[in-house]
Amino acid sequence: xxxxxxxxxxxxxxxxxxxxxxxxxxxxLVALVGxxxxxxxxxxxIIAGAFPPTRGQIIFNGRDVTGLPSHDLAxxxxxxxxxxxTLFGEQTALENxxxxxxxxxxxxxxxxxLATPSYREEQREVxxxxxxxxxxxxIAAYRDAIAADLPLGIQKLLTxxxxxxxxxxxxxxxxxxxGLSHDEATRMMNLVAxxxxxxxTVVLVEHNMRIVAGWCDRAIVLHFGQKIYDGTxxxxxxxxxxxDAYLGVAELx
Amino acid sequence: MKRGLLGLVISALVLLPPLGEPYVLxxxxxxxxxxxxxxxxxxxxxxxxxSFGHAGYIALGGYTSALLATKLGISPWIGFLxxxxxxxxxxxxxxxxxxKLRGIYFSLSVFAFAEVVNAVFRAFxxxxxxxxxxxxxxxxxxxxxxxxxxxxxxxxLVVSLVSLFFLYRLQWTRFGCTLLALRTRATEALAESIGIxxxxxKTFAFVVSCFFCGVMGAVHVHYLRFVSPFVFTFFLSTDLLxxxxxxxxxxxxxxxxxxxxxxGLGEQLxxxxxxxxxxxxxxLLVVILALPGGLISPPRIFRRGGREPAVPEAAxxxxxxxx
Numbered sequence: 001x002x003x004x005x006x007x008x009x010x011x012x013x014x015x016x017x018x019x020x021x022x023x024x025x026x027x028x029l030v031a032l033v034g035x036x037x038x039x040x041x042x043x044x045x046i047i048a049g050a051f052p053p054t055r056g057q058i059i060f061n062g063r064d065v066t067g068l069p070s071h072d073l074a075x076x077x078x079x080x081x082x083x084x085x086t087l088f089g090e091q092t093a094l095e096n097x098x099x100x101x102x103x104x105x106x107x108x109x110x111x112x113x114l115a116t117p118s119y120r121e122e123q124r125e126v127x128x129x130x131x132x133x134x135x136x137x138x139i140a141a142y143r144d145a146i147a148a149d150l151p152l153g154i155q156k157l158l159t160x161x162x163x164x165x166x167x168x169x170x171x172x173x174x175x176x177x178x179g180l181s182h183d184e185a186t187r188m189m190n191l192v193a194x195x196x197x198x199x200x201t202v203v204l205v206e207h208n209m210r211i212v213a214g215w216c217d218r219a220i221v222l223h224f225g226q227k228i229y230d231g232t233x234x235x236x237x238x239x240x241x242x243x244d245a246y247l248g249v250a251e252l253x
Numbered sequence: 254m255k256r257g258l259l260g261l262v263i264s265a266l267v268l269l270p271p272l273g274e275p276y277v278l279x280x281x282x283x284x285x286x287x288x289x290x291x292x293x294x295x296x297x298x299x300x301x302x303x304s305f306g307h308a309g310y311i312a313l314g315g316y317t318s319a320l321l322a323t324k325l326g327i328s329p330w331i332g333f334l335x336x337x338x339x340x341x342x343x344x345x346x347x348x349x350x351x352x353k354l355r356g357i358y359f360s361l362s363v364f365a366f367a368e369v370v371n372a373v374f375r376a377f378x379x380x381x382x383x384x385x386x387x388x389x390x391x392x393x394x395x396x397x398x399x400x401x402x403x404x405x406x407x408x409x410l411v412v413s414l415v416s417l418f419f420l421y422r423l424q425w426t427r428f429g430c431t432l433l434a435l436r437t438r439a440t441e442a443l444a445e446s447i448g449i450x451x452x453x454x455k456t457f458a459f460v461v462s463c464f465f466c467g468v469m470g471a472v473h474v475h476y477l478r479f480v481s482p483f484v485f486t487f488f489l490s491t492d493l494l495x496x497x498x499x500x501x502x503x504x505x506x507x508x509x510x511x512x513x514x515x516x517g518l519g520e521q522l523x524x525x526x527x528x529x530x531x532x533x534x535x536x537l538l539v540v541i542l543a544l545p546g547g548l549i550s551p552p553r554i555f556r557r558g559g560r561e562p563a564v565p566e567a568a569x570x571x572x573x574x575x576x
Contacts, residue, residue: 112426
């Protein structure tokens with residue numbers, strides 16, 4: 001469903017990614033792993049359309065989407081979260097998720113100005129759907145809370161809710177468990193591995209091996225911009241190159 | 254309650270003026286015109302853009318209608334619309350380029366454009382040069398020119414109420430809500446990631462904002478019956494900002510409150526010349542220091558620790574973030 005072909009990215013003289021290639025199949029839960037500075041986030045941002053690669057192609061559902069701006073990519077069904085928890089902070093949780101429905105409802109400005117019955121009915125339907133997403137993630141109780149006031153664990157879930165509200169085909173999660181407590185991270189990953197992956201394919205960036213081994217189908221390891229491993233999480237600890245790359249950087253296991 | 258109050262205000266605006274003296278009507282006209290300017294400016298301030306040059310678009314609207322009426326004899330009624338359209342076209346052309354900029358860069362680009370507009374009007378004889386355009390006619394209705402204050406008051410009232418209704422409803426539409434998602438660069442990236450074409454939304458909002466400034470600018474010029482490069486200057490742009498900031502950005506009623514209070518006050522102080530700027534400056538300073546959310550928001554002293562967190566954990570989370 002997603003095919004990364006020979007992606008290379010150069011920032012000035014720095015080679016951030018070098019000829020990285022892999023496939024993601026429909027329904028998979030894949031982790032992009034690597035020590036800091038390995039190029040995970042760069043690759044992630046390229047897939048999400050934040051900036052184009054220097055060379056290479058991204059094929060999504062048989063279509064070349066390389067360099068497509070992120071709002072067009074979102075319309076094709078690619079949603080993402082951000083490493084730094086990004087929300088519409090001044091708005092309520094429900095309003096945040098409502099934005100996620102944007103691509104599914106026409107603006108109908110004139111009808112909106114006049115608040116026609118059909119427009120209001122449509123709006124209620126959008127709200128019902130958004131509330132459903134909050135319920136799915138177990139945070140419907142916070143629907144009227146201002147997003148910036150929520151605890152980090154709920155905020156992280158809310159960022160996922162916004163992305164999920166777009167009905168994505170492919171969901172890209174940038175360190176969904178970063179900054180969360182052990183229990184919160186477990187809650188998040190249980191949701192990702194059950195409710196969320198039933199709805200879409202998931203690619204996540206993670207360097208916590210507990211999460212990769214505990215919930216993901218497959219791990220792709222980047223090191224200095226090159227892919228050094230592509231296989232089951234179990235095989236990670238037996239791969240000499242992965243062990244070397246991680247030695248003294250992060251704990252394995 | 255709110256509806257009742259609004260109905261009362263509108264009835265008063267419709268029914269009371271025949272009792273008013275010309276001077277009172279003059280103040281009412283000036284206030285209504287500026288309320289629309291401020292409310293139009295609020296459209297883009299709501300999405301995090303500060304304009305130091307809205308007077309440029311007001312001038313474009315005003316000059317368009319004045320030129321059409323004096324040179325080609327075209328009815329001011331058409332001129333009002335033409336003024337809005339010309340302002341909107343320029344906003345579209347400039348907005349597609351400058352709305353990519355954020356913060357002070359955008360503000361300065363709009364300021365620069367307004368200065369260019371003014372310089373062009375001053376430089377070319379076709380536009381009247383420094384002397385401007387005199388003898389701009391009042392519109393006519395059923396064969397009578399609307400020359401009295403009372404007659405023209407109703408023109409302003411109708412145009413402003415229609416504009417204000419549109420601008421009020423706009424913020425509650427899905428389009429208006431989407432604009433709130435574009436307030437900062439970070440939220441704009443998030444908005445893009447969920448399929449919102451930020452550039453298109455921002456440009457359209459800017460066009461709407463400038464359209465209403467253009468329409469009202471035209472009405473303004475036909476009220477004054479003359480226009481010159483010294484009517485719609487940088488100081489008008491900053492006055493509008495002061496109205497919005499003093500009233501408060503938190504709600505639609507904020508800019509309206511600020512404008513009504515300060516233009517009412519400003520007219521009283523007009524004869525006093527420079528005192529107007531002085532009073533505005535002092536009011537702005539006091540409000541920024543004591544009421545950062547503007548007059549529409551509760552004062553800081555009441556808010557400190559006062560606002561109930563919407564969720565129990567919220568207070569703890571805020572504390573954790575601040576640590």
